[in-house]
Amino acid sequence: MAEGETEKEYDTRKAIEGLRERFQGLTTTLKESPESPSEASLRFCQEFCQVLVEHAGRWKTEEDPLPLLEAYTVAILSYAKATSCLSSECENVPRVLENLALSCVELLLSLPEHVPGALWEDFQSSVKSAHGFLQDNGNTQLHMLSAIAQEPGVWSNTTLCGIMSNEKPEIDKVHEFLKMEGPALLNMRIKHLIKQNRSEKAALLAKMCSEYPEYEGKWNFKQTYLVCLCMTKTQENLTQEVGD
Numbered sequence: 001m002a003e004g005e006t007e008k009e010y011d012t013r014k015a016i017e018g019l020r021e022r023f024q025g026l027t028t029t030l031k032e033s034p035e036s037p038s039e040a041s042l043r044f045c046q047e048f049c050q051v052l053v054e055h056a057g058r059w060k061t062e063e064d065p066l067p068l069l070e071a072y073t074v075a076i077l078s079y080a081k082a083t084s085c086l087s088s089e090c091e092n093v094p095r096v097l098e099n100l101a102l103s104c105v106e107l108l109l110s111l112p113e114h115v116p117g118a119l120w121e122d123f124q125s126s127v128k129s130a131h132g133f134l135q136d137n138g139n140t141q142l143h144m145l146s147a148i149a150q151e152p153g154v155w156s157n158t159t160l161c162g163i164m165s166n167e168k169p170e171i172d173k174v175h176e177f178l179k180m181e182g183p184a185l186l187n188m189r190i191k192h193l194i195k196q197n198r199s200e201k202a203a204l205l206a207k208m209c210s211e212y213p214e215y216e217g218k219w220n221f222k223q224t225y226l227v228c229l230c231m232t233k234t235q236e237n238l239t240q241e242v243g244d
Contacts, residue, residue, distance in 0.1 A: 015058060027044075030043075041087040041092070041093055045090065077129055083133065097142075144188075159174060183218070200228075202224075203232060206221050206228055
């Protein structure tokens, strides 16, 4: 073990190193496969998912989700590096990446407020690199993760904090933030806040989204806002809000 490293940290580090090696092995096999590109890509996707599931099952993520974040970070970068060798004719190729990105976003939204600095920096660096690999092939499936990775924390964006605190940030900054995040990530944030019984904050964010010109009348933000109001307002206040 490294100096000052606990047994748990050592086990996690060794497991992550092993995961990285297994993904590298899958990529090597993909490149050297005698199968057709489509068949080799399908096999890679299946084995990639199997390896990740096996690895994730090693920890009780409800007690300590951080090792899973490390695993997702390694998986996303490994998959992105392999995409240039994967066949576009295999429908599993984009599906695996989409599910991987969504699972990682869901995990990030549910993490404690503070993620250790070294882990967060590794996440930021890996997502930036992976996004770059994918963009070279015209792929934007890591947009949500890329938006999160630009910040010092999952919920730390100053404009987002201002919206949820009802501080009414400058409208230009609000629009800039909403555009950067994109409707899919914003929807996931709102749903997470509702799930965590933070409906007042969810309502504030949903209201801003519903009033943003590019999202107005789309993505059900208005409907979500009204649902949040039903959870937090009296009938009199709700009628006044809707009337306004």
